[in-house]
Amino acid sequence: MRLITFLSDFGSNSSYVSQMKGAALSITDATIVDITHDITPHNIREGAFVLSASISFFPTGSVHVAVVDPGVGTDRRGIVITTHSQILIGPDNGLLIPAARKLGDFTVYEITNTNLMLKSISNTFHGRDIFSPIAAHILNGVLFEQIGPIITDFVDLDFGNSEINDKAAKGKVIYIDSFGNIITNIDGLRLSNVLNFDKKVTIFIGKKNLRTQLVRSYNFVKKSEVLATIGSSNLLEIAINQGNAAKKLGIKPNDDIKILFS
Amino acid sequence: MRLITFLSDFGSNSSYVSQMKGAALSITDATIVDITHDITPHNIREGAFVLSASISFFPTGSVHVAVVDPGVGTDRRGIVITTHSQILIGPDNGLLIPAARKLGDFTVYEITNTNLMLKSISNTFHGRDIFSPIAAHILNGVLFEQIGPIITDFVDLDFGNSEINDKAAKGKVIYIDSFGNIITNIDGLRLSNVLNFDKKVTIFIGKKNLRTQLVRSYNFVKKSEVLATIGSSNLLEIAINQGNAAKKLGIKPNDDIKILFS
Amino acid sequence: MRLITFLSDFGSNSSYVSQMKGAALSITDATIVDITHDITPHNIREGAFVLSASISFFPTGSVHVAVVDPGVGTDRRGIVITTHSQILIGPDNGLLIPAARKLGDFTVYEITNTNLMLKSISNTFHGRDIFSPIAAHILNGVLFEQIGPIITDFVDLDFGNSEINDKAAKGKVIYIDSFGNIITNIDGLRLSNVLNFDKKVTIFIGKKNLRTQLVRSYNFVKKSEVLATIGSSNLLEIAINQGNAAKKLGIKPNDDIKILFS
Numbered sequence: 030m031r032l033i034t035f036l037s038d039f040g041s042n043s044s045y046v047s048q049m050k051g052a053a054l055s056i057t058d059a060t061i062v063d064i065t066h067d068i069t070p071h072n073i074r075e076g077a078f079v080l081s082a083s084i085s086f087f088p089t090g091s092v093h094v095a096v097v098d099p100g101v102g103t104d105r106r107g108i109v110i111t112t113h114s115q116i117l118i119g120p121d122n123g124l125l126i127p128a129a130r131k132l133g134d135f136t137v138y139e140i141t142n143t144n145l146m147l148k149s150i151s152n153t154f155h156g157r158d159i160f161s162p163i164a165a166h167i168l169n170g171v172l173f174e175q176i177g178p179i180i181t182d183f184v185d186l187d188f189g190n191s192e193i194n195d196k197a198a199k200g201k202v203i204y205i206d207s208f209g210n211i212i213t214n215i216d217g218l219r220l221s222n223v224l225n226f227d228k229k230v231t232i233f234i235g236k237k238n239l240r241t242q243l244v245r246s247y248n249f250v251k252k253s254e255v256l257a258t259i260g261s262s263n264l265l266e267i268a269i270n271q272g273n274a275a276k277k278l279g280i281k282p283n284d285d286i287k288i289l290f291s
Numbered sequence: 292m293r294l295i296t297f298l299s300d301f302g303s304n305s306s307y308v309s310q311m312k313g314a315a316l317s318i319t320d321a322t323i324v325d326i327t328h329d330i331t332p333h334n335i336r337e338g339a340f341v342l343s344a345s346i347s348f349f350p351t352g353s354v355h356v357a358v359v360d361p362g363v364g365t366d367r368r369g370i371v372i373t374t375h376s377q378i379l380i381g382p383d384n385g386l387l388i389p390a391a392r393k394l395g396d397f398t399v400y401e402i403t404n405t406n407l408m409l410k411s412i413s414n415t416f417h418g419r420d421i422f423s424p425i426a427a428h429i430l431n432g433v434l435f436e437q438i439g440p441i442i443t444d445f446v447d448l449d450f451g452n453s454e455i456n457d458k459a460a461k462g463k464v465i466y467i468d469s470f471g472n473i474i475t476n477i478d479g480l481r482l483s484n485v486l487n488f489d490k491k492v493t494i495f496i497g498k499k500n501l502r503t504q505l506v507r508s509y510n511f512v513k514k515s516e517v518l519a520t521i522g523s524s525n526l527l528e529i530a531i532n533q534g535n536a537a538k539k540l541g542i543k544p545n546d547d548i549k550i551l552f553s
Numbered sequence: 554m555r556l557i558t559f560l561s562d563f564g565s566n567s568s569y570v571s572q573m574k575g576a577a578l579s580i581t582d583a584t585i586v587d588i589t590h591d592i593t594p595h596n597i598r599e600g601a602f603v604l605s606a607s608i609s610f611f612p613t614g615s616v617h618v619a620v621v622d623p624g625v626g627t628d629r630r631g632i633v634i635t636t637h638s639q640i641l642i643g644p645d646n647g648l649l650i651p652a653a654r655k656l657g658d659f660t661v662y663e664i665t666n667t668n669l670m671l672k673s674i675s676n677t678f679h680g681r682d683i684f685s686p687i688a689a690h691i692l693n694g695v696l697f698e699q700i701g702p703i704i705t706d707f708v709d710l711d712f713g714n715s716e717i718n719d720k721a722a723k724g725k726v727i728y729i730d731s732f733g734n735i736i737t738n739i740d741g742l743r744l745s746n747v748l749n750f751d752k753k754v755t756i757f758i759g760k761k762n763l764r765t766q767l768v769r770s771y772n773f774v775k776k777s778e779v780l781a782t783i784g785s786s787n788l789l790e791i792a793i794n795q796g797n798a799a800k801k802l803g804i805k806p807n808d809d810i811k812i813l814f815s
Contacts, residue, residue: 032316047587048606052610054584083313087316208332329566521675523682
């Protein structure tokens with residue numbers, strides 16, 4: 030399996046995505062999967078979350094190209110990150126770091142070898158001219174040492190800490206999914222150790238104050254009712270059964286959330 | 292050809308789609324095609340129509356994973372349907388049935404074998420954790436008997452009956468396509484036996500009452516004019532040449548349609 | 554590498570796209586890449602630009618199916634265009650011509666051989682029933698002579714001329730990309746011969762009159778400021794750093810642009 034994934038903020042409607050794929054397929058044969066191209070334009074944090082939530086489902090050896098890159102054409106570096114299982118490629122702006130960290134130990138290479146890039150490099154589209162060709166060359170067996178030097182001063186990014194104790198949990202909203210489900214940085218496994226399903230809880234989120242319960246899935250409350258559940262990324266999620274919770278509750282990324290187990 | 296298609300209501304912008312693909316590609320190599328991910332959220336009926344309209348164009352042996360699944364995590368069953376030519380996988384909520392029926396005789400297996408699922412199964416995302424891995428295992432040659440028992444009490448779904456006689460046809464709107472064309476459940480072949488092209492007709496649709504004609508294609512009337520045609524799914528379709536008929540006429544799925552041949 | 558790309562105005566959300574892919578994959582095995590399906594419905598000119606901007610990044614031998622086809626079902630012809638490197642398939646309405654011309658010398662064949670089409674041909678969807686099967690047969694080695702006769706009276710289309718001299722450049726807006734960047738028909742290479750980076754310029758675009766400068770990339774001006782740059786298609790582009798220039802400035806395709814180098 031030779032697999033390249035792409036994630037960007039170009040929009041699903043953008044032909045720029047196809048140019049990246051063409052550039053890779055001109056160098057090597059590969060299976061291509063889109064993670065998403067609808068990251069909010071220039072929102073590195075959102076891209077970093079979606080990447081980190083998705084890559085663990087791909088086979089070992091997959092190469093992931095991620096491009097949310099407001100600094101393209103400036104002196105921001107391009108990087109390749111190797112982990113024990115998968116490879117990440119993109120700008121050195123924090124975008125790749127949460128995904129890398131989730132996979133365990135990792136090494137960051139700065140991309141400096143121009144032989145691995147397209148011959149003509151635009152100032153505005155390194156996804157096509159640099160990152161995607163590098164992905165293809167890696168599948169073709171190029172050594173990581175040939176890409177460029179190892180660096181340790183890469184730009185970092187994290188989603189902040191959450192707190193969980195016997196009585197409450199506290200954290201932040203990190204993502205609104207395509208259903209309007211509100212995904213937080215509160216770990217689902219740790220939460221389920223201290224909070225039983227179906228127990229009533231009070232949730233403070235944004236400017237709202239809600240009485241609800243932790244349930245196994247959306248359909249365990251009536252249609253249009255608010256619920257808390259442990260979502261498919263193993264994170265606490267606030268949702269409305271068959272409704273759009275973020276829109277209804279007026280919640281956005283970075284809003285605070287607190288959940289009282291009583 | 293080893294082919295898996297995906298249809299869902301996750302949105303084209305959703306990274307959840309890529310997680311399903313990653314789960315399948317972690318088990319087997321396959322060509323992947325998206326049917327659509329923009330089914331109206333939770334609208335099983337719409338998903339069932341789009342699936343049934345699309346699958347006959349895929350090669351024999353294709354495996355179709357469809358996920359419009361408001362009941363995920365409850366006791367609704369997961370099913371695999373085998374037909375003489377293609378295989379369907381998804382929730383037991385009616386979504387797969389019109390497609391299966393269109394392909395002829397079919398057999399429904401309940402999915403019970405946990406060895407064919409991901410090791411860790413979320414309560415909210417069976418598309419990734421169950422349906423997609425099953426698709427990959429089927430391409431790898433797993434026997435249908437290993438999936439689970441045959442069932443006959445599956446949840447059924449149909450698009451209602453249409454009536455056609457010498458003077459009129461009567462039915463329902465079942466789908467609005469991406470151009471705003473209004474697709475009905477009135478069979479095009481049967482209609483063309485009793486109604487000639489270019490003959491003037493009167494159409495009652497929603498609250499409207501239109502004088503138009505059955506034409507071979509959109510461009511047989513002037514730009515912005517309403518027309519009736521037999522669309523690419525061989526169903527009667529009401530459209531506007533280079534316009535959005537559903538928006539202009541205020542039509543939605545389930546609206547009644549009647550066409551008088553005079 | 555056996556590669557087919559698809560471009561259309563069906564919408565990313567449309568299942569019609571998958572029907573084209575299924576039709577091709579029923580005839581041959583191929584890697585499939587979407588260029589875009591979000592061309593403004595029926596906008597041949599926009600489709601022609603996006604196709605011409607994208608195809609040069611694909612490998613030699615790639616086959617491109619493009620469908621923006623308001624005249625489907627009328628007597629407009631279907632065509633295959635061969636060039637020294639790639640193959641184009643679609644309606645004879647100008648859509649393919651700028652892409653073909655960009656690749657150098659080309660030959661246009663009218664599609665007449667019904668043996669290379671699906672058995673049942675709808676009047677409304679030649680993308681699925683004719684163009685996509687032809688693409689698959691070409692990958693399978695069918696001779697171009699078998700497709701139909703060479704024609705020279707194909708429908709032409711171009712993006713108009715731009716003028717560049719020592720003091721100014723003049724042209725037209727030809728495309729608004731998914732970030733809202735305004736792409737013109739003014740050649741970037743020729744422009745960079747007469748205008749230095751960072752020099753102040755005056756731009757007349759639509760009804761606006763802007764003082765800005767030609768910079769290497771978006772981030773060379775402050776956030777939310779207007780800039781001119783040479784974009785990734787090597788064309789003069791007016792943009793806003795991390796903003797939507799077309800929306801902010803009220804610009805649309807075909808608007809005039811003039812840039813004074815002082």
